[in-house]
């Protein structure tokens with residue numbers, strides 16, 4: 001059989017450290033589960049800018065289009081804060097999402113039993129939490145035109161004389177395809193979808209609501225669908241997150257709501273994500289996997305980073321790109337066991353203590369548990 | 371002395387019930403503190419639509435421009451869900467905000483000691499919480515043009531054939547004036563401002579960050595200023611909300627983040643807000659006061675609503691419109707005492723029990739405590 005092709009883009013900050021642990025896991029699956037991976041490495045974000053003057057070289061972009069899956073660490077850091085908007089590290093990531101057309105961003109928020117006391121929320125509110133936020137990732141205000149900062153000098157009332165513009169723009173087709181993903185995912189979970197927007201103040205939100213409802217009524221009437229305003233959604237996520245199964249929302253609301261949801265689980269260092277596009281000729285979706293956390297420049301290079309989010313992102317790759325659901329579950333169980341044994345990177349170290357480990361020791365423990 | 375003029379707009383759902391309790395409080399201050407109020411009542415939202423076919427009659431709008439302060443209950447309800455966007459109840463509220471130019475929306479999130487166990491967050495995370503979210507209220511994607519839903523029939527790739535558009539638009543002047551309010555408020559509190567946007571993906575966010583920084587550097591260098599991406603902000607509000615003092619952010623982020631923050635305090639039924647504009651000829655700011663909660667149609671008319679948010683909104687009116695800070699504090703203390711005595715509307719009834727009361731009994735208890 002042909003090997004699975006992987007492009008690894010560690011990126012900036014803690015990206016390279018956590019990705020090194022994923023490589024150990026990949027090696028384990030090659031050695032012990034008869035899988036073959038054809039792995040290439042390249043640069044993205046600030047690391048790519050330092051070398052090529054752009055946060056994503058065309059060659060890297062082309063390679064990303066060819067492989068079965070891209071694994072990304074994290075991008076960004078204070079070193080790049082003053083760069084022009086067009087070459088900021090984030091633009092590399094946004095280019096990958098846009099050109100690979102990765103419209104469906106899956107962000108599971110699960111609370112691991114061993115970490116239930118670690119959340120800022122009460123145990124009884126988050127224990128057993130298992131929700132999935134599906135964020136539209138290729139459209140909306142992230143990519144809409146017109147955009148930019150312009151002079152507004154003819155307006156004497158505008159002290160400062162500038163205006164900043166972004167455009168929230170969604171087509172019905174963009175909404176329908178992500179809605180379909182939401183219903184498909186819900187069928188394999190709790191069979192419930194909650195769609196979030198601000199249809200009470202935004203016309204794009206009205207279109208969102210109508211198109212999600214249309215897909216439901218015409219194609220998935222058996223899945224339970226509800227609609228919620230995004231402000232109420234933020235509130236309900238804090239009040240009682242277990243009322244949800246799958247949440248589907250747009251690019252910007254998804255960015256904010258998924259970060260709030262992430263924090264419910266106690267540590268951002270635990271949460272993986274998958275960004276999926278249309279199926280390629282080989283039947284696999286275009287796909288990029290990355291932890292929800294950022295590049296954490298403050299702790300980079302110190303062996304303090306938690307590699308679990310990145311390792312669980314690889315588990316999602318096994319499941320969604322390679323149809324290796326059993327292997328994915330095996331990896332997830334290994335992570336659970338290590339956590340249950342009290343093994344803790346600094347971000348997971350709560351008042352109840354545990355065995356402190358470094359990034360690389362955490363990777364070793366997970367491989368040992370496999 | 372001339373009386374203070376008030377326009378009371380109870381609105382829809384629980385609005386009339388909670389506003390009836392505010393009227394009791396107003397009467398108490400007239401009878402016991404030598405204040406005089408000239409109170410008029412009118413319709414807004416669905417109630418106005420039912421009578422006039424518009425969610426805000428021109429006559430009401432004109433009156434709102436004249437009075438010292440508007441007190442609003444809540445707008446909206448399922449009865450109005452199928453109305454055209456232009457006459458939805460929310461449009462009445464948005465018209466008031468826009469035409470009165472109420473750019474500074476103050477949303478304090480305070481955790482009352484008696485309710486600290488009531489939050490879904492752990493007591494040690496929220497006890498003593500006292501932050502202020504300052505939301506820009508007259509611009510951004512709420513009001514930006516172009517906007518609407520259009521046909522997109524010439525685009526064969528767009529299944530469904532429609533496109534929904536909204537525009538996020540901020541001028542430097544709009545940002546500067548709300549930034550000034552933030553720094554002024556911070557000076558009377560913890561002297562710290564955190565500004566939130568998505569400058570990493572939105573140019574309007576870059577302008578926001580630059581202009582807030584400009585106001586800081588040129589006019590308020592003594593106030594501590596930090597910047598945070600709004601997704602991280604949502605996360606930090608859940609993780610450790612007490613790190614903040616004043617948060618300043620745009621209309622849409624403010625809508626979402628303030629609802630998340632509201633939930634930290636345990637009950638939305640507790641939280642007031644003030645929306646302030648420029649100073650009028652008499653030196654008072656244009657002002658509208660309203661609870662953060664909505665019209666709660668599910669419990670309307672049953673005496674279950676908590677009137678405290680609306681009563682505390684009137685306390686904000688005493689402070690910000692009438693310069694009656696002592697009276698405002700007196701009212702806030704009365705609310706605290708009633709809560710400390712265990713008096714509870716249904717939304718405040720936790721496992722630890724308490725004395726159950728109706729909306730109107732809660733109002734009576736607060737007046738008695740005054």
Ligand SMILES: CC(C)[C@H](C(=O)O)[C@@H](O)C(=O)O
Nearest residue numbers: 076090093094255570571601
């Ligand atoms: C890094 C940034 C561009 C990105 C986003 O805003 O989408 C991040 O916050 C995320 O959620 O993946």
Ligand SMILES: CC(C)[C@H](C(=O)O)[C@@H](O)C(=O)O
Nearest residue numbers: 200201231446460463464625
């Ligand atoms: C009712 C609605 C228009 C309003 C808003 O979105 O601003 C509400 O959610 C609020 O926060 O005051």
